[in-house]
Amino acid sequence: xxxxxxxxxxxxxxxxxxxxxxxxxxxxxxxxxxxxxxxxxxxxxxxxxxxxxxxxxxxxxxxxxxxxxxxxxxxxxxxxxxxxxxxxxxxxxxxxxxxxxxxxxxxxxxxxxxxxxxxxxxxxxxxxxxxxxxxxxxxxxxxxxxxxxxxxxxxxxxxxxxxxxxxxxxxxxxxxxxxxxxxxxxxxxxxxxxxxxxxxxxxxxxxxxxxxxxxxxxxxxxxxxxxxxxxxxxxxxxxxxxxxxxxxxxxxxxxxxxxxxxxxxxxxxxxxxxxxxxxxxxxxxxxxxxxxxxxxxxx
Numbered sequence: 001x002x003x004x005x006x007x008x009x010x011x012x013x014x015x016x017x018x019x020x021x022x023x024x025x026x027x028x029x030x031x032x033x034x035x036x037x038x039x040x041x042x043x044x045x046x047x048x049x050x051x052x053x054x055x056x057x058x059x060x061x062x063x064x065x066x067x068x069x070x071x072x073x074x075x076x077x078x079x080x081x082x083x084x085x086x087x088x089x090x091x092x093x094x095x096x097x098x099x100x101x102x103x104x105x106x107x108x109x110x111x112x113x114x115x116x117x118x119x120x121x122x123x124x125x126x127x128x129x130x131x132x133x134x135x136x137x138x139x140x141x142x143x144x145x146x147x148x149x150x151x152x153x154x155x156x157x158x159x160x161x162x163x164x165x166x167x168x169x170x171x172x173x174x175x176x177x178x179x180x181x182x183x184x185x186x187x188x189x190x191x192x193x194x195x196x197x198x199x200x201x202x203x204x205x206x207x208x209x210x211x212x213x214x215x216x217x218x219x220x221x222x223x224x225x226x227x228x229x230x231x232x233x234x235x236x237x238x239x240x241x242x243x244x245x246x247x248x249x250x251x252x253x254x255x256x257x258x259x260x261x262x263x264x265x266x267x268x269x270x271x272x273x274x275x276x277x278x279x280x281x282x283x284x285x286x287x288x289x290x291x292x293x294x295x296x297x298x299x
Contacts, residue, residue, distance in 0.1 A: 002055075005037045006203040007064055013051065015041055022049040034060065034071035035201040035218050036158065058102040061160065065227040066292035066299075073160045073201060073218050076106045080154070082163035082172065082239040083128070084113040085120035088163055091127050095281040096226040097162055098136070102239040103231060108136055109159075111150060115140035130275040134242055143168050147175040155207045156215045165222025177204040180219070203251040228285055229292035236289065237265075240282055242274050 003015040003022065003266040011031045013024050024041055027050050033039065038055040059080060079101040083089040094110065101108045108130060112124055115170065122138075132138050141147045144217050150172065161169040173180050180202075206215035228236065237257065243265060251262025260266075268274045293299045 001037055001042060001043065003033055003041045004041060004203070005033055007060050008033065008035050008199060009200050014125050015039065015049065015051075017041060017043070017049075019043065020047070022047055024049040024051050026051045032071060034062075034074045034142065035203050036074040036076060036160075036216075038075065059106055061100055061104060061106065061162075062230070063100065063223075063226045063293075064229040065198055065225075066295040069230065072162070074222060076159050076160055077159060078102075078107045078154075078159040079160050080159050081108060081110045082113055082161050082167045082169045083124065084167045085117040085124045086114060087164075087166050089127070089250065091123075091130075091166065091277065092281050092284065093223065093226055094128075094131065095163060095278065096133070096228060096285065099228060099236065099239040099285065100226065102241065103235055106265075109136045109153075110136055110142045111172070112138055113143055113172060116142040116144065130278050133275070141172070143171040143175050146263075147172055151176045154215060156213045157206070158216055159206075160201075160218040160220055162220055162223060164224060167222070169219055169222070170292075171249060173217065177206070177217065179275070227288065227292070229289055229296075231289060233289065235285060236282070236286055240278065242278065243268075243282075246273075 001017050001019065003017040005013050006016050007014040011025055013033060015022050015024050022041060022043060033051065037057065039051050040053040041049045042052050057074045059076060061076060063072065065068050079097060079209065081094055081097045083094065098108045110128060112128065115121055126187050128138055139150060139153060141150045154176065160172065161245045163169055201220045203216050203218045206217050237247060246264040246268050249264035250260065252260055255263050257263050257265045265274065269276060270295050271280045
């Protein structure tokens with residue numbers, strides 16, 4: 001029968017089917033499935049089953065370094081990048097998540113949590129200004145107030161919460177899906193970062209949207225890194241939406257956008273048409289990808 005993976009723990013998966021939830025394992029040694037994957041399962045006894053086949057994915061959110069890859073979620077409409085007024089967040093990680101989304105045709109939505117902390121709100125908004133200028137939606141919420149606006153925004157979507165630990169992803173999940181009862185813990189003020197509370201991805205049903213399309217939300221473990229070694233240099237540049245008008249306009253066809261004369265991207269940065277901070281993000285990610293490909297030419 002058909003099913004959807006709602007939780008993944010190594011080689012063990014929880015799968016919702018028309019006949020109820022099954023605890024399943026893949027057939028054979030290969031175990032490359034993610035939350036949100038649509039699969040065919042063979043039911044067994046005592047709520048057990050075997051994954052027989054993976055149905056075609058509409059997209060896949062994943063991260064990678066030189067030697068490892070981690071599947072995060074599949075078949076998404078939106079990636080909800082959760083940041084907060086405190087602790088401090090990395091705008092480079094925001095760019096990484098957006099690149100991953102853009103490369104897979106997933107819509108990014110940035111959620112600024114803990115917006116009730118007014119003394120820190122202006123600084124957080126300033127950090128997000130380059131993304132807002134590009135047209136990315138930024139929604140300010142407070143999980144402690146119930147996050148009603150975010151619940152309404154997510155209705156009918158297939159979304160995932162991603163972000164650093166301590167941003168309040170699990171608290172937001174509890175506010176939007178009270179039965180989730182996701183674990184939350186206090187922020188470690190000394191480290192200016194959160195303590196990991198979610199150790200695996202889990203999918204929760206959401207109310208249907210205006211078109212009566214069922215929605216769901218995946219809460220995922222906190223991220224400190226988001227490698228993109230699987231992307232080519234061309235794919236990376238294309239995933240920066242503000243670069244697109246200038247791609248193909250360089251003097252040299254094989255321009256690497258580093259120090260070549262007549263580079264349209266460099267000229268756009270100098271003219272202020274590309275934000276300097278976003279350019280720094282691009283250069284950082286590009287250098288990491290180049291290093292990963294030297295370490296592992298198999299990419």
